[in-house]
Amino acid sequence: MKYRWLAIIPALFLNTTFNVATLSAQTEHDPNQAVPSLSVAPGLQATLFASEPKISSPSSMDVDSQGRVWICEVVNYRANLRGIPTRKEGDRILILEDTDADGKADKITVFYQGNEINGSQGICVLGNKVIVAASPNVFLFTDENNDGKADKKELLFKVAGGEHDHSAHTSIFGPDGKLYWNFGNTGKQVFDRDGKPILESDGRPVLDNGKPYWGGMVFRCNLDGSDFEVLGHNFRNNYEITVDSFGTLWQSDNDDDGNRGVRINYVMEYGNYGYLDQLTGARWKTPRTGMHEEIPLRHWHLRDPGVVPNLLQTGAGSPTGICVYEGSLLPKKYQGEIIHSDAGPNVVRAYPVEKEGAGYKAEIANIITSEKDKWFRPSDVCVAPDGSLFVADWYDPGVGGHRIGDQERGRIFRIAPPNTKYQFDKLDLSTIEGAIAGIKSPNLATRYLAWNKLHDLQEQAEPQLEVLYQTDNQRNRARALWLLAGIKGKSNQYVERAIKDENPDIRITGLRAGRRYKLDVIPYVKHLVKDPSPQVRRECAIALHHNQSSSAPELWVTLADQYDGKDRWYLEALGVGMDEQESKFMSAWLKQAGDNWDTPVGRDLLWRSKIPLAVPYLVKIIENPDTKLATLPRYFRALDFIPGKEKNTAVAELALMKEPGNKTRETYIIAEAISRMPANVVTQDKKYQHALAQVIDSSRGTPEFTKLVEKFKASDYYPELVALASQSGKSQAAVDAIRAALSLKQNALIRKSLQEKADTEKEQNQKLDLIWALGSAGHNGANAILLKIIKDNQEPLVDRREAVRAIAKTRSGAHALLDLAEKGSFAPQLKQTAAAAMSSTIMKDVKERAAKLFPAPPTKDNKPLPPINVLAGMKGDTLDGRVMFNTKGTCAKCHVVNGMGKEVGPNLSEIGKKLSREALFESILYPSAGISHNYESYTLILESGNVVNGLLVNKTDDAITIKDAEAISRTFKMDDVDEIIQQKISLMPADLQKVLTQEELVNIVEYLTTLKKAKKNEKASR
Structure with a gap:
C-alpha cells in the first residue's frame, strides 16, 4: 500500500542488516499495551479510540463533521498472493463513533463491504458522499438517506495499471472547492467512468509516457471529474496530497527500497519531480553527466534542469498519510504545519516549515514514535472537528509491499493535550453564522459542508464572509477569500483587493483565486511582478504557465531579472512559467540582456531553458576559460536536453577544442563532446580521429x-x-x-x-x-x-x-x-x-x-523447521549470526549493508526499523510472498536464443539493462530482444534453509534484528 518497502528482503538473497526491536510474546501485542508502547511528544497524550477485535488493518482514514472516524479495512490485502484466509465478503468501510464522549468508539457501522474495495488506499468523506480509491477504481459512494449505509456506488475514475500499491490514492477537498488526488508510478493513465481517456483542457491525455508526464502524478479537478489538471508529475509512489488554506500543496514520496531517499515535497504547480530521467524514462541508477554522488540525492535527478527541489529528505521509510494541521488545540509548534505518518520507521512527525526564497525549508519534529513495538504502523493521520489528531495504525509485523503479516489487529489513536475530552459544537448549516463557524473548523469534512453552503448562498453570505476576511487569522482570511472570489460578478473585485493585501500569503491566494475562477491573470501579474516577496513572484511565474498573452514575455523577463542566481525554487518557477514558450520568453530576455547575458542569472536561465536557442550560449559558457571545471558537467547535461542539429554541430565543434595551458579542462571537454557524437561521423573524419584517440587514452x-x-x-x-x-x-x-x-x-x-x-x-x-x-x-x-x-x-x-x-x-x-x-x-x-x-x-x-x-543433497541437518511463530520466539546468538550472515554465501551475496556486500537487491542497512522478527523469518523462508516493487525478476529472451535473468535496472525505447545475482548489469539493444517476461518468483532462493541448520537460521535473524541504522559515512555501492 503506502508501504512498498516491506517486501525489501524477499527481493533476492538476504544480504542486509536489519535492526528491529521486536516483540516476541503474544501479550505484548495486546491492545492494552498499545498506548504504553508509544512515545508521545511533550504536551500531548495518546489514547486508544478503537482496536481489535472491533477493527483490523486500517489502511486509510477520514474524520467527518460529526467526529466519526471512517476507515478502510484491508484484511484482504494481497491475501491471495500468500494463500492466507480471506474475508469472503470482501473488505469493509467502517464508521467508528463515540456516542458517550468518553474518547472511545462504542458504535461501529459497516458503511460498505465488497471485494471490489479490497486493498483500498484512500477514503474521503464529503457529506453524504464518500470517495474510495481501490485501484484500479476510484468509487463514489452515496448515502442517500443518511443511515450510515451506502445506497449508491458509482465509478468516478478508472486508473490503468491494475491493482497496485503505487496506483490511485486518496482524495482531499481543497479550499478552492476543487478535488485533489494523486496516483503513484503504476497508475499510468486516468479514464472517466465510461472508460474514455481523461483529457486536460489542451486535449492532452493524462498518460505516463514522457509526453510530457512521467510516473506518479498529482491532480486537480471538479468534484464530478471535469476540468481535469495535472499539477505535478514524475513521483515514484506519492501516497497522499494535502492542501492548506492558501492553496499550497504538500505530499510525501517513496524512494526505491533501501536508498534512504524518502522525501517531502512542496508541490509547485506543473512541476517535474525527477524520479525518472525526463529524456529517456531511465531510473536513477543509469549513469548521466553530473549526477550526485550521494544516492538519496541522485535518486531524484536533482541536478537535471527542470526538476523541482525537495523540501526535505527523511531517509529510509514508507511514507503514508499526510495533512496540514490548521487547528489550535495542539501546541503552537504544530499549528499550521504538515503532519505526516511514516509506517516504516514507526513514526508520526510534524515538519515545521519556514519560507526560504521562493521555496521552503523544514525540520522534523516527532509526535509519536514506537521503539518498543515495531508493529506500530501509522498508515494515516487526520484532524477532527475539535482539533485533535487521529492516527490509524495498520498494526502489522511488516505492512505493505504486497504482503500482510497480521489480519486480525488494528488500532486508531487520538492525540490531544492531556485529559482533553473529545467534544465540540455540532455543525449548524441552518444559519449563515453556523456555516461561518464551520468554515473556520480545523476539520476538512466540516469545511467541505460549510464551503458548499456558503458558496450556494453567494451574496447572502458576503457580509459575514467580509467580517471573516478582516480577522487576524490568516488561514480563515484565505478561506473567506476563496468564497468571496466565488461570488458571481465579484471575482475580480476580491482578487484585486487581495493582491494588494499586506500579507504575501493573501496576495498569493488572491492570484490563485484569479486563476481558479478563470479570470485574466495578466493585470494581477503586472501589479505583483515586482513584489518584494519572492514567493509572490514565484506565483506570478506559475500564473504565466501556457499564457498566450502578448504581455507574458515581458512580464516573465521582469520576473527573471529579479532572480538572484541561487534560488532553485525561483528558477524552476521561471521554467514552469515559460513552458512551451521557452524560445519566445528567452529571446525577450536575451534581447534586453544584450552583451551582459553571461552572468550567474543568464547561465542558469540558459541551462534551464532546454531549447536550441541556448546552444551557442552554452558552448560559449563551456569554452570560457573562467568557467570552472567542476561546473562543466551541468552545461553538458543541459545540452543533452536539447534536440536538433544545432546541438550536434555544437558538440562537434567542442570535440576539436584546444585550450593552451589547461590540458585537464581541454581533455574533459573533448571527451564529453566526442561521447555525444555519432560513431560514423567520428570514425570517418580524420580531424576527429586524433581527438578520439586522445580521449580514449585519457x-x-x-x-x-x-x-x-x-x-x-x-x-x-x-x-x-x-x-x-x-x-x-x-x-x-x-x-x-x-x-x-x-x-x-x-x-x-x-x-x-x-x-x-x-x-x-x-x-x-x-x-x-x-x-x-x-x-x-x-x-x-x-x-x-x-x-x-x-x-x-x-x-x-x-x-x-x-x-x-x-x-x-x-x-x-x-x-x-x-x-x-x-x-x-x-x-x-x-x-x-x-x-x-x-x-x-x-x-x-x-x-x-x-x-x-545432479540430485540435490539433503537438508543440512535433515530436520524440518517449526512454524514461524515458534521460530520467532527463539533466542539466537548475535555474534554467530553475524558470522553466518557474512560467510555462508547467503545474505551478503546480494545486498549491501553499511557499504558492504553486493548491490543486487535493495540496500537493507536500515531495514531493522521496518520489519519484525516474524517478518524477517518469513522473508527468508517465503521470499516470493512479497516482492518489493522495482525488484521483480525478469527474463529476457534474445533474438540470438540466449536467455538472461535478473532485475530490471532500466528500460528505454532503445535498450534494456538487467542486473543479475552477481550484481552485474548488462545492457541489450531492444532490437536484439525477442521477449521480456516478468517472473512471478523472487530471485532469492526459496530453499535457503537447506544450507542452514535451524540454529544457524535463528542466529542470522537474531543478528538482523540488531542492525538498526546505516553508518554515517556509508558509501553507496555502484
Whole structure:
C-alpha cells in the first residue's frame, strides 16, 4: 500500500542488516499495551479510540463533521498472493463513533463491504458522499438517506495499471472547492467512468509516457471529474496530497527500497519531480553527466534542469498519510504545519516549515514514535472537528509491499493535550453564522459542508464572509477569500483587493483565486511582478504557465531579472512559467540582456531553458576559460536536453577544442563532446580521429574507456579491452569489458588470452576472473569459449570448474552443460561443481533437468523447521549470526549493508526499523510472498536464443539493462530482444534453509534484528 518497502528482503538473497526491536510474546501485542508502547511528544497524550477485535488493518482514514472516524479495512490485502484466509465478503468501510464522549468508539457501522474495495488506499468523506480509491477504481459512494449505509456506488475514475500499491490514492477537498488526488508510478493513465481517456483542457491525455508526464502524478479537478489538471508529475509512489488554506500543496514520496531517499515535497504547480530521467524514462541508477554522488540525492535527478527541489529528505521509510494541521488545540509548534505518518520507521512527525526564497525549508519534529513495538504502523493521520489528531495504525509485523503479516489487529489513536475530552459544537448549516463557524473548523469534512453552503448562498453570505476576511487569522482570511472570489460578478473585485493585501500569503491566494475562477491573470501579474516577496513572484511565474498573452514575455523577463542566481525554487518557477514558450520568453530576455547575458542569472536561465536557442550560449559558457571545471558537467547535461542539429554541430565543434595551458579542462571537454557524437561521423573524419584517440587514452581505468572503445570500434584498443576484463577482478568493469569484446567479435583474442600460460598466482587469478566475466556477460558468444575449457582435459581443473560455474549462469549455457552430462561426456570431477551451480538456479526448466542428472543433497541437518511463530520466539546468538550472515554465501551475496556486500537487491542497512522478527523469518523462508516493487525478476529472451535473468535496472525505447545475482548489469539493444517476461518468483532462493541448520537460521535473524541504522559515512555501492 503506502508501504512498498516491506517486501525489501524477499527481493533476492538476504544480504542486509536489519535492526528491529521486536516483540516476541503474544501479550505484548495486546491492545492494552498499545498506548504504553508509544512515545508521545511533550504536551500531548495518546489514547486508544478503537482496536481489535472491533477493527483490523486500517489502511486509510477520514474524520467527518460529526467526529466519526471512517476507515478502510484491508484484511484482504494481497491475501491471495500468500494463500492466507480471506474475508469472503470482501473488505469493509467502517464508521467508528463515540456516542458517550468518553474518547472511545462504542458504535461501529459497516458503511460498505465488497471485494471490489479490497486493498483500498484512500477514503474521503464529503457529506453524504464518500470517495474510495481501490485501484484500479476510484468509487463514489452515496448515502442517500443518511443511515450510515451506502445506497449508491458509482465509478468516478478508472486508473490503468491494475491493482497496485503505487496506483490511485486518496482524495482531499481543497479550499478552492476543487478535488485533489494523486496516483503513484503504476497508475499510468486516468479514464472517466465510461472508460474514455481523461483529457486536460489542451486535449492532452493524462498518460505516463514522457509526453510530457512521467510516473506518479498529482491532480486537480471538479468534484464530478471535469476540468481535469495535472499539477505535478514524475513521483515514484506519492501516497497522499494535502492542501492548506492558501492553496499550497504538500505530499510525501517513496524512494526505491533501501536508498534512504524518502522525501517531502512542496508541490509547485506543473512541476517535474525527477524520479525518472525526463529524456529517456531511465531510473536513477543509469549513469548521466553530473549526477550526485550521494544516492538519496541522485535518486531524484536533482541536478537535471527542470526538476523541482525537495523540501526535505527523511531517509529510509514508507511514507503514508499526510495533512496540514490548521487547528489550535495542539501546541503552537504544530499549528499550521504538515503532519505526516511514516509506517516504516514507526513514526508520526510534524515538519515545521519556514519560507526560504521562493521555496521552503523544514525540520522534523516527532509526535509519536514506537521503539518498543515495531508493529506500530501509522498508515494515516487526520484532524477532527475539535482539533485533535487521529492516527490509524495498520498494526502489522511488516505492512505493505504486497504482503500482510497480521489480519486480525488494528488500532486508531487520538492525540490531544492531556485529559482533553473529545467534544465540540455540532455543525449548524441552518444559519449563515453556523456555516461561518464551520468554515473556520480545523476539520476538512466540516469545511467541505460549510464551503458548499456558503458558496450556494453567494451574496447572502458576503457580509459575514467580509467580517471573516478582516480577522487576524490568516488561514480563515484565505478561506473567506476563496468564497468571496466565488461570488458571481465579484471575482475580480476580491482578487484585486487581495493582491494588494499586506500579507504575501493573501496576495498569493488572491492570484490563485484569479486563476481558479478563470479570470485574466495578466493585470494581477503586472501589479505583483515586482513584489518584494519572492514567493509572490514565484506565483506570478506559475500564473504565466501556457499564457498566450502578448504581455507574458515581458512580464516573465521582469520576473527573471529579479532572480538572484541561487534560488532553485525561483528558477524552476521561471521554467514552469515559460513552458512551451521557452524560445519566445528567452529571446525577450536575451534581447534586453544584450552583451551582459553571461552572468550567474543568464547561465542558469540558459541551462534551464532546454531549447536550441541556448546552444551557442552554452558552448560559449563551456569554452570560457573562467568557467570552472567542476561546473562543466551541468552545461553538458543541459545540452543533452536539447534536440536538433544545432546541438550536434555544437558538440562537434567542442570535440576539436584546444585550450593552451589547461590540458585537464581541454581533455574533459573533448571527451564529453566526442561521447555525444555519432560513431560514423567520428570514425570517418580524420580531424576527429586524433581527438578520439586522445580521449580514449585519457579514459584508461574508467568505465568510459570500455564505452568509447565499443561505441567507436577502436580496434587498436581491443587487446586492452580483453586485458581489462582479466585484470579488474570480479567487477562490473570486467563484465562490461568482456561483453564489449564479445560484441566486437573478439573471440579469438579472448581465447588467446585464456591460452596464455599462468605462471604466477596473480596470473592464475586473472585467468579465473576472465572466465567468471565470460559467464557473467550473458552473451551467447561466451558459450563456445567456456565449453572448450570444460571439455579440454588438458586445462587445469580449477579453470574447468570455474568455467562450469560460469556457463551455468545462462539458460543456453546451462542446457549446453546438461547436454554434455546426458551424453556421458562430462568429466566426473566436475559433477559436484555442476550440481552446486545448478542448485541455485531459478530457471525452472534447467532446475528440473538438472535434478535428474545432479540430485540435490539433503537438508543440512535433515530436520524440518517449526512454524514461524515458534521460530520467532527463539533466542539466537548475535555474534554467530553475524558470522553466518557474512560467510555462508547467503545474505551478503546480494545486498549491501553499511557499504558492504553486493548491490543486487535493495540496500537493507536500515531495514531493522521496518520489519519484525516474524517478518524477517518469513522473508527468508517465503521470499516470493512479497516482492518489493522495482525488484521483480525478469527474463529476457534474445533474438540470438540466449536467455538472461535478473532485475530490471532500466528500460528505454532503445535498450534494456538487467542486473543479475552477481550484481552485474548488462545492457541489450531492444532490437536484439525477442521477449521480456516478468517472473512471478523472487530471485532469492526459496530453499535457503537447506544450507542452514535451524540454529544457524535463528542466529542470522537474531543478528538482523540488531542492525538498526546505516553508518554515517556509508558509501553507496555502484
